[in-house]
Amino acid sequence: MQIMISDKAYIAPGANIGKNVTIYPFAYIEDGVEIGDDCIIFPYVSIMRGTKMGRGNKVYQNTVLGAEPQDFNYTGADTRLVIGDENIFRENVVVNRATFADGETRIGNRNFFMEGVHISHDTKVDDYVTFGYGTKVAGDCEIHSAAIFSSGVILNANVRIGGASMVTSGVRISKDVPPFIVATDNPVRYGGVNETLLKSSNTTDKVIGHIANAYRLVFHGQTSVFDAINQIKEQVPPGKEINAIVNFLEGSKLGIISKI
Numbered sequence: 001m002q003i004m005i006s007d008k009a010y011i012a013p014g015a016n017i018g019k020n021v022t023i024y025p026f027a028y029i030e031d032g033v034e035i036g037d038d039c040i041i042f043p044y045v046s047i048m049r050g051t052k053m054g055r056g057n058k059v060y061q062n063t064v065l066g067a068e069p070q071d072f073n074y075t076g077a078d079t080r081l082v083i084g085d086e087n088i089f090r091e092n093v094v095v096n097r098a099t100f101a102d103g104e105t106r107i108g109n110r111n112f113f114m115e116g117v118h119i120s121h122d123t124k125v126d127d128y129v130t131f132g133y134g135t136k137v138a139g140d141c142e143i144h145s146a147a148i149f150s151s152g153v154i155l156n157a158n159v160r161i162g163g164a165s166m167v168t169s170g171v172r173i174s175k176d177v178p179p180f181i182v183a184t185d186n187p188v189r190y191g192g193v194n195e196t197l198l199k200s201s202n203t204t205d206k207v208i209g210h211i212a213n214a215y216r217l218v219f220h221g222q223t224s225v226f227d228a229i230n231q232i233k234e235q236v237p238p239g240k241e242i243n244a245i246v247n248f249l250e251g252s253k254l255g256i257i258s259k260i
Helices: 195-200 205-219 225-235 240-250
Strands: 051-053 064-067 080-083 094-096 104-107 181-184 189-193
Touching: 051 064, 064 080, 080 094, 094 104, 189 195, 189 205, 195 205, 205 225, 205 240, 225 240
Parallel strands: 051 080, 064 094, 080 104
Antiparallel strands: 181 189
């Protein structure tokens, strides 16, 4: 198929462009970049060395993919940004590549980055994540599938965000947000189970009830998170959602957001 590339775009000779790719005028693409089939690159996009992109991605004006990490530990190593398929990067998004040669910033599939989002070095984003306007994610964060961020959210370094969770507008986060919950307010706190998203994904009321019971033990009990995990194992019927909660809590290094 014909590659639709404007002669007013800069494409370095070492870039690898797939089939049926549209690249508009004034895009800038460096050596070593890989762009998969059926991608659309709008004007004034910059895609920097070390970026590998899958198929069907749309990258809007003034976005920078594979920017050098804003990290004092970066010394110019050849580092990577790996992007999956069918992501949408709206205007003025910045995604940094990794700090060290053995790391990578990784974006999965079908994520939506609204205007002004910044994803810093070595962060890992799974699939179907929505980032609201102006959300800023620091380095080495981990964001699981189907998480939703409203506008103006700030994540500090090394934070983990559980799958199918929601973070409301303007929240600042320095500890982990477990899966299937709403994180709200400043200081950030537990705002209940994310029932709207769970029901939209056909999770049964029975399972939602089990999730609520698990988090009642975590956030409303008078015990430590460690003891709450044991209580969940003893008192809540097992299932993939409950297993995900337990695994997430057991893997937390920063601790989790507040119960109040």
